[in-house]
Amino acid sequence: MISIIMPVYNAEKYVEETIKSILNQTFRDFELIMIDDGSKDSSRTIIDKYLQIDSRTKGIFFEKNRGVSCAREAGFKAAAGEYISFMDADDIIHPRMYEVLYESLLNNSADISVCDFCEFNNELKWGDISHRILTIDEYNGIDVSERMILGKEIGSAGLWGKIYSKNLFNAVDYEVYKRSIPICFFEDGFILPSIYANANKVVHVKETLYGYRIFMQSLSHGLTNGYYFMNQAKAGIENTIFIEKFSDKSTYEHILKRQIESSMLCVMKGFYSYSRYKKDRKKRDDARSYFLYVYRKYQRECLVHSKTNDIQFKMFYFSPFLWTYLVAIPYFEFIRRLG
The missing domain is CATH 3.90.550.10 (Spore Coat Polysaccharide Biosynthesis Protein SpsA; Chain A)
Structure with missing residues (x-):
């Protein structure tokens, strides 16, 4: 059955x-x-x-x-x-x-x-x-x-x-x-x-x-869902740790590099989403702390990807609010208009 x-x-x-x-x-x-x-x-x-x-x-x-x-x-x-x-x-x-x-x-x-x-x-x-x-x-x-x-x-x-x-x-x-x-x-x-x-x-x-x-309105709504982004980020990290015991070294390193980059970007988007509402400030700060934890633990992997993401990671590391105004707000406004 x-x-x-x-x-x-x-x-x-x-x-x-x-x-x-x-x-x-x-x-x-x-x-x-x-x-x-x-x-x-x-x-x-x-x-x-x-x-x-x-x-x-x-x-x-x-x-x-x-x-x-x-x-x-x-x-x-x-x-x-x-x-x-x-x-x-x-x-x-x-x-x-x-x-x-x-x-x-x-x-x-x-x-x-x-x-x-x-x-x-x-x-x-x-x-x-x-x-x-x-x-x-x-x-x-x-x-x-x-x-x-x-x-x-x-x-x-x-x-x-x-x-x-x-x-x-x-x-x-x-x-x-x-x-x-x-x-x-x-x-x-x-x-x-x-x-x-x-x-x-x-x-x-x-x-x-x-x-x-699918729902036509879901694109712009989903892109400002901090809960979703933080779950995606943590799922990525946990699954990367999990897969290490099954994969050979080269495959695992490749997965780690790809997944760390993806998770870091998700945390940053989660931070932006939580920054939009005063009631979510603690969640915003938690997202910032998680970013710092991942960045410091996997710093080598975080610095080997595209120059664009490398600049974003460094900017967010030193000033998440500068990243918000220069990158996140223009990006999400563009996506909102597309939706």
Whole structure:
């Protein structure tokens, strides 16, 4: 059985369509675990409706919003299936997605099966342009983990659109992650490299079976989300430390250089985001402190990249406010206008 874990938060506009796309699967041996994360709209009512209609559904309800990571963790603890899958509450899946992924997993003796996806805004057409999750048919799990961290497998960075053997999650040391950011273990960027690294084989189905909904207003909003940027930065550092025990020296050094640069830039953007509001000054100062910690610890890696980023790092190190006025404000204003 596949346990499908779906956090729901204020998703009344789309969640019923998502639920229907799951319940209408040609593959029938699954349970759908819906976790209402303290929604303030009618999402809970919609979930309750389907709990009465279909015996394959389960509901978990939070009184207050705790975040997608906590919701996924609660769903995972309630999962009875041998296999795990994740859905976003506003996405849609092809009627044959789980049938195809499950057969591929078993036929190839794999631990993870993944499919391609397409993006849509309002209406989904399965013939739309697809995004390739992986570039070849089969991978060793370590290869996928390394390529994900290096950004070579862009489509593989989401938990959705995949089936996982449940034992892959049981093999991960949760406490390592929870010590870093207690609520973020089930965030995609944190957990996926570890899950991939524990897999003996990852198989890729070259079919577009997952519809990922995008929102036109999300670009400029996401680029000023300090919480998101700081999580991305810390996930990058933690995953780089994690991958060291699996990779050869040259590969690890390459990953470290790429990831340190990316994490430093995320911290700087987080600092700018928190600087915009007086209530976030402590978070702003925490971001500054984290930057100094990373910069000093990995100074050699921080100074070997592009001249542009090198100048930014040095400027932020000596005066984050100078960097804010000369770089961040013009940059984010440009992105805002594009959005």
